[in-house]
Amino acid sequence: MRSALRDEPVSVLDRILAILDTVRESHGTTTITQLALATGIPKSTVSRLVGDLIRQRYLTRAEDGVVIGLRLFELGARASTPRRLSIAALPVLAELFNATGEHLNVAVQEGRDMLSVISVRGRLRPVPSRAGVRVPSATTALGKAVLAFTSDESILASVMAGLDPQRRHMLERELATVRTESVAVDRCETFPGVVGVASPVLSPERLPVAAISVAGPVTNMDANRMMPLVRHAALALTHRLALQVA
Structure with missing residues (x-):
């Protein structure tokens, strides 16, 4: 995962990309807390953005957190x-x-x-x-x-x-x-x-x-x-x- 010591992403797009990159690099499920620590984004903001990404199918809920969703694969295909x-x-x-x-x-x-x-x-x-x-x-x-x-x-x-x-x-x-x-x-x-x-x-x-x-x-x-x-x-x-x- 990425280091929490880096500068916090500023724009909404930067934050979304940071979240998606962190989930991808985890090679498994990732929790809201882990995403906040890894990206430096406030936990409340991470929770809100993750909810939006799940609704749009870029992320998917799993038993222990979230994983990359099917929509990213569809776009890649x-x-x-x-x-x-x-x-x-x-x-x-x-x-x-x-x-x-x-x-x-x-x-x-x-x-x-x-x-x-x-x-x-x-x-x-x-x-x-x-x-x-x-x-x-x-x-x-x-x-x-x-x-x-x-x-x-x-x-x-x-x-x-x-x-x-x-x-x-x-x-x-x-x-x-x-x-x-x-x-x-x-x-x-x-x-x-x-x-x-x-x-x-x-x-x-x-x-x-x-x-x-x-x-x-x-x-x-x-x-x-x-x-x-x-x-x-x-x-x-x-x-x-x-x-x-x-």
Whole structure:
């Protein structure tokens, strides 16, 4: 952590940046008292600013204090994608784009949502999603591809709890099919007129690392033709990530 002997940050922006830097450098949870000591900012001011940062999702409450929030990651994703995933995915996406010409996404699970980390524009206008944008797991092909293999039962239960009984039963059947076929479909459930097909990128333990999808207009999007292409792309990305680790 930073030394409390430095000059107290003067402007509101300086104080906010000092708080965020201190939380980041702690590599864990940080309390209001610790933030005040490390930054030299009065404790009452720290408490007020932290409350504002939590409401804006730049910080998140944890059991023992606060941690960096998801919004900072979302903003970062708009500027630069996670390096390891990006390096492995770009050649795979190039091949998939040449084969389809449609909108492509690589996304990771973040709570009940999927967070797009790589996006390639296709024929769709307007673009339904882009890097740094969250989409719901329950309806998107990306989300279904990951939910089918997730080991976090609390997330799956949370997603299911938000659905009515009929929709919950339908999703359970869909996820069972995804586990068998390694491909999921979104038939205009998330974005009107847009069909999406996705396949999971799995670890050697068959846990979801990410998902890759292709999306196009319902008028000329053949989901059946896209399924083997997306499945092949996901397998290729899985293998490339494994080679990075080896």
